[in-house]
Amino acid sequence: MLKQEIKGLLHEGTVIPAHPLALTSDRQLDETHQRALTRYYIDAGAGGVAVGVHTTQFEIRDPEFALFEKVLTMAMEEIENAKVQNSFIKIAGICGPVEQAIQEAKYSKEIGYDLGLLSMGGLNDLSEDELISRTEKVAEIIPVFGFYLQPSVGGRVFTYDFWKHFADIPNVYGIKIAPFNRYHSFDVVRAVCNSKRNDEIALYTGNDDNIVNDLLTTYRIKTGDKMVEKKIVGGLLGHWSVWTKRVVDLFEEVKKVQNADTVPSKLLTLGQEITDANAAFFDPKHDFKGSIAGINEVLTRQGLLQGNWCLLEKEKLSPGQSEEIDRVYADYAHLHDDEFVKRNLSKWLAER
Structure with missing residues (x-):
């Protein structure tokens, strides 16, 4: 079961960045900058963090790198050092076939993670029924956060x-909706509204191309003879791993009008600016091939990483992507948090 205080935070809605991976130029773990990133998210006011997910690079599980346990442990140590364990949602990415997922769930639970973000990526040989069975087994170990990963990056x-069926599973408490597709996103909302566990499940956007609209929309779904309302209350996003202080500020602006009858047009405009920035970071022009490197590039420019390197050499910026990041930096200066990072970077990088 999910701790009551964490469940309350989850349903209230918050900012949850998907934690990147800090590497040195020879593609070894950069422990100093890895810890600095976690400290950055905490100080920026994020309500949680997701570690071991797509933005952290799924390859951390490969025997060649063997970084999964190390990276999850380091983030937990920083959360404990900051003394925010009970007010900060700790989510561990869980992947792979049943046995692997079970082992990752056990380790994550053992070291203090609240939920497991369960990816169905890379399991195309399994039927939907088999994936439901896998989810039930993981949910027996750790509270589950579902993950609808877009097909372009392995979903x-x-x-x-x-x-x-997924929503009906006991111990499922959240779903990250990230298919980057309106029709598929609506399937999830309608399914949850028709589940007997609707009130137990918090919906979070992972649609980095539609963040603000997702957060501003109230869904009204007819279930039997009644109408059920459901909101996407927060976000668990790779995009929110950069410029996070401004993300938190903007999220608070959105929350103020989530229950209003009218939405300020400036927020809809802001949403499109964020989508444009996301296009530079996530590289949809090249089928998202530069998405992780793009996030790392922004963090590198701020000094939070030493470089945009990824574990696999093929994971790098696409042609023209750096110039696109230049453009959105210039066009949307109100979206970045460079000054906040500059003021605090030395503190985050310091040994403790």
Whole structure:
């Protein structure tokens, strides 16, 4: 079962960055900058962090690198040092076939993570029923946060019935909706609204191309003879791993009007500016090939990373991507938090 205080935070809605991986130029773990990133998210006011997820690079699990346990442990140590364990949502990425997922769930639970973000990526040989069975086994170990990963980066399309069965599983408490597709996103919302566990499940956007609209929308779904309302209350996003202080500020602006009858047009405009910035970071022009390197590039420019390197050499900026990041930096200066980072960077990089 999910701790009551964490469940409350989850349902209230918050900013949860997907934690990147800090590397040296020879692609070894950069422990100093890895810890600095966690400190940055805490001080920026994020309500949690997700570690071991796509932005952290799934390859941390490969025997060649063997970084999964190390990276999860380091983040937990920083959270404990900051004394925010009970007011900070700690999410561990969980991947792979059943046995691997079970082992990752056990380790994550053992060291103090609240939920497991369960990816279905890379399991195209499994049927939807087999994936539901896998979820049930993981949910016996750790509270589960579902993850609808977009097909462009290793996910797949699921049916409404899959998400309905998923939502009915005891110990599922959240779903990250990230198919980058309006139709597929709506399937998840409708499925949860039709689940007997609707009130137990918090919906979070992972649609980095539609963040603000997702957060401003109230869904009204007819279930039987009644109408159910459901909101996407927060975000668990790779995009939110950069410029995070401004993200937190903007999220608070959005929350003030989430229950209002009218939405200020400036927020809709802001949403499109954020989408444009995301296009530079996530590289949809090249099927998202530069998405992780793009995030790392922004953090490098701020000094939070030493370089945009990824574990795999093929993971790098696409042609023209650096120039696109230059453009959005210039066009949307109100979206970055460079001054906040500059004021605090030496503190985050300091040994403790």
